Amino acid sequence: MRAALGFVAARRRLRIALLVLALALPLLAGGWTWLRHSPLASVQHVQVSGLHGAEAGAIEAALVGAAKHMSTLDVRSGKLRSAVAPFRVVREVRAYPSFPHGLRIRVIERLPVAALTVGGSRTAVAADGVVLGPALLSSSLPTLNADRQPPLGQRVQSQALLAPLIMLGAAPAPLAKLVSRVYSGPKGLTVAMRSGLLVFFGSAERPHAKWLSLASVLADPSSAAASYVDVRVPERPAAGFPAGVSPPASSAASSATGERPSGSEPTIAAFEAGLAAKGQGASSTAGEAASTPSSEASPTSSSPESTPSAPSETGSRPSGEASEGATGPSG
Numbered sequence: 001m002r003a004a005l006g007f008v009a010a011r012r013r014l015r016i017a018l019l020v021l022a023l024a025l026p027l028l029a030g031g032w033t034w035l036r037h038s039p040l041a042s043v044q045h046v047q048v049s050g051l052h053g054a055e056a057g058a059i060e061a062a063l064v065g066a067a068k069h070m071s072t073l074d075v076r077s078g079k080l081r082s083a084v085a086p087f088r089v090v091r092e093v094r095a096y097p098s099f100p101h102g103l104r105i106r107v108i109e110r111l112p113v114a115a116l117t118v119g120g121s122r123t124a125v126a127a128d129g130v131v132l133g134p135a136l137l138s139s140s141l142p143t144l145n146a147d148r149q150p151p152l153g154q155r156v157q158s159q160a161l162l163a164p165l166i167m168l169g170a171a172p173a174p175l176a177k178l179v180s181r182v183y184s185g186p187k188g189l190t191v192a193m194r195s196g197l198l199v200f201f202g203s204a205e206r207p208h209a210k211w212l213s214l215a216s217v218l219a220d221p222s223s224a225a226a227s228y229v230d231v232r233v234p235e236r237p238a239a240g241f242p243a244g245v246s247p248p249a250s251s252a253a254s255s256a257t258g259e260r261p262s263g264s265e266p267t268i269a270a271f272e273a274g275l276a277a278k279g280q281g282a283s284s285t286a287g288e289a290a291s292t293p294s295s296e297a298s299p300t301s302s303s304p305e306s307t308p309s310a311p312s313e314t315g316s317r318p319s320g321e322a323s324e325g326a327t328g329p330s331g
Helices: 003-037 055-068 077-083 157-171 205-218 250-257 266-277
Strands: 046-050 090-098 102-110 114-117 121-126 132-133 141-145 180-186 188-193 197-204 229-232 238-240
Touching: 003 090, 046 055, 055 077, 055 102, 077 090, 121 157, 141 157, 157 180, 157 188, 157 205, 180 238, 197 205, 205 229
Parallel strands: 046 102, 114 141, 141 180, 197 229
Antiparallel strands: 090 102, 114 121, 121 132, 180 188, 188 197, 229 238
């Protein structure tokens, strides 16, 4: 009998608990909904990062305006993306709320890497092939010639154009601003620098390794008279010299001892760190450059992955032992 009474009491307590829970759940849900959209969690302080260029102010204003109508407990990323949809330079938007009133927004941009030229018309284009429009053109962008210009906001479809864009997108900033134009020639993808130096990339495969290889060559002042640098095999770059011009004698000594030019270590480390942050390059094939201004190098072994460096202000380039007008970089 006592056991039966205990069972009945337990069932009664369970029913009461379930009844209380049934009444409390709507109240809790309503309270949570109210809190999410109440002034207690409204976005009041917005911090936007990652913006550059002429449209930075307008993009930030659009994001701040959209964010101010949100709650830190209910951030709507879709509305943030819609707010910046007219700006083609914006590739992605990431939001990080901080209760009660903070919101940090990080913008990942799609920056122009080249000026696509079709006849007399020019437009900025990004590394992923998206046409950004003439408003983002600048004098520092290298020229890339094309047969036709895709509509604004659409992607370039031609592999012959995508390959040089991938390569330009992988360029470290100090080298990117030295590029004058990119074209396809007998040695494949070729970059013409503003100094007149030609760089043979061959294809867009392993672009980061090739830029690192070029940086190691440009770090050596003994190749200042070089007319081209061949980085098609980034582990064995070669610098070529015009007929009648030989690399300085000091380069042979450097090559024999395996020493780098003095003062190159800090810039090498800086390039290595910078390109490591950008990640590994994409692979794709393209064609390349103009006729070779000098005889081909017999390259000496070099490890661009471990010895990247920045070009000197004078545009000097590295050296190695002379071999019929061409040489691989020392070190």
